[in-house]
Amino acid sequence: MPLFFNAVESAAHRLSIVPPILDYFGVLGLHALVAAARTGVFDALRERPSTGAELAATLGLDARSSDLLLRSLAGLGYLRVRRGRYRLTRASRLWFTTDSPQSLVAGLEFWERTACVIWPRLAEAVRDGVPATPFYELLEGDPELSRSFQAWTAALAGRQAPAMARAVPVPRGARRVLDVGGGHGRFSLELLRRHPRLHATVLDLPQALKATAAHPRLSVRAGSFLDGDLGGGYDIALLFNVVHGLDDAQAATLLGRVAAALNPGGTVVVGDQFGDSVMPGRASRALLGLLDLNYLVTAGGRVRGFREVSELLRAAGFHAPRHRRPLRSVPTELALASLPTHRPH
Ligand SMILES: C[S@@+](CC[C@H](N)C(=O)[O-])C[C@H]1O[C@@H](n2cnc3c(N)ncnc32)[C@H](O)[C@@H]1O
Known part of the structure; x- marks a missing residue:
């Protein structure tokens, strides 16, 4: 307020x-x-x-x-x-x-339900270390809530996407982008707008894909990024606001799968809130703390620092992660890293 x-x-x-x-x-x-x-x-x-x-x-x-x-x-x-x-x-x-x-009007339904249905079970999540009401499962069975959640994330992404697209290095020969958990697809759309030779695939759960924006160079792939088929031959993978919704084992699995789906030399872009570079000020720290709890109570995830994300990236085979803060929406930052140009034998 x-x-x-x-x-x-x-x-x-x-x-x-x-x-x-x-x-x-x-x-x-x-x-x-x-x-x-x-x-x-x-x-x-x-x-x-x-x-x-x-x-x-x-x-x-x-x-x-x-x-x-x-x-x-x-x-x-x-x-x-x-x-x-x-x-x-x-x-x-x-x-x-x-x-x-x-x-943000279309996203208010999501916040109302989060406050009334999900957060009242925080004590259980704190006791058990896992969410009592797994949020993405809830969304898959509730089209109206899913629509509202996608509207909320799309509204935030709409503000961030132009600055993000400028910060993503797109090599001359790059053709294919995988937008992992891309939902509404706003980040992909902005990249496609800037790079006319790119094609993007938004990978997400079926209900979320109902919100994906239409574009002639954008396709969708339904399935779980943890155990579904990601496809392959991508040059760039976007992971925006996805890693914070995963526990450590899931995050490692996902980054390993993304590395396998990228071409040699391919780049991953993790867009997230990094806990080790939060804006100074008590209010910012307090909000980040609540966000951290929100990721626990909804998805069993958490806020990670850039250093932790870098370690996960290195463990998955990416080298030299770089930190960028290009976005207008202050809390979301980028970790960029690439695979070696030749796969090790
Ligand atoms: C916080 S939203 C981020 C959406 C978008 N990338 C952004 O930054 O605005 C997380 C997305 O991941 C998707 N997601 C969650 N678990 C998934 C899974 N196991 N497989 C595929 N997508 C998943 C959700 O449906 C949702 O669209």
Whole structure:
């Protein structure tokens, strides 16, 4: 929530004069956001700043309740109010109107379900070391949730993909890209846009591939990257936001399989959040900690540092991993590494 403490509030929290209530209310903020998006509040306010009563009449909502919702959204920093009329802030226009190119609206369903269905089982995951509700299995049986998850990851990828595509070295003779767990396919699309001779294959689970963007040089391959057929003869493999969802043994298996599917000299690009280069600041560290728990509770994975990813890459046969931070979305970084040009005998 775009909510910042003033000096008095900050002191009250630092000195424990008030309980750490934001933890409890944070989840209520998520539900307020979901309710606003679902009832069309943000889209309606983009058209016309309105009072609670006007908005209620436009959207067929209860007037008093709408006013409460609007007030609470203004308190959280999602709306501004001027002369009794509510209007969007820059953040809500950018992220929570349906037609914005960066819209996160379609992904809200995923976050609501994550908060209500998956995170309540965190204690079990911490006790057992594995997720109680394996997320990707859940998605395969739930088209609506899968669509929302892909919409969320696609929205984030849409911001990152241009910078990522500039950072990926594509040799002259390169022709084929394997986008491992590529889902929506946004990263592949951007590479294809920049390199007209490339063809990409998005490999993912069947439900996820329903969200894959269409392009004449993009094909899909359904199956598990852990034990399905990856194909072969690729020059570049993309592993974006995939390794964090795997335990160490699975990560080693996957990188070994990717190495086998690449041509000699082929390049792997791991895009992920690297725990050893997190932005300075307590809030960033706290968010990274929650992300780490999220990977545990959803998939049994975790955040790794660039050094750990490098070791996994070397063990799979890649040499000289390089670290790049080219992306606009700060937390996602790249590890690039290539295979030797001749396979060892
Ligand atoms: C966090 S999403 C990342 C999507 C995309 N690469 C990105 O960065 O936006 C992880 C992707 O891996 C896919 N995935 C998870 N387990 C898989 C498996 N065993 N085989 C194939 N794909 C899998 C998911 O369906 C999902 O599309």
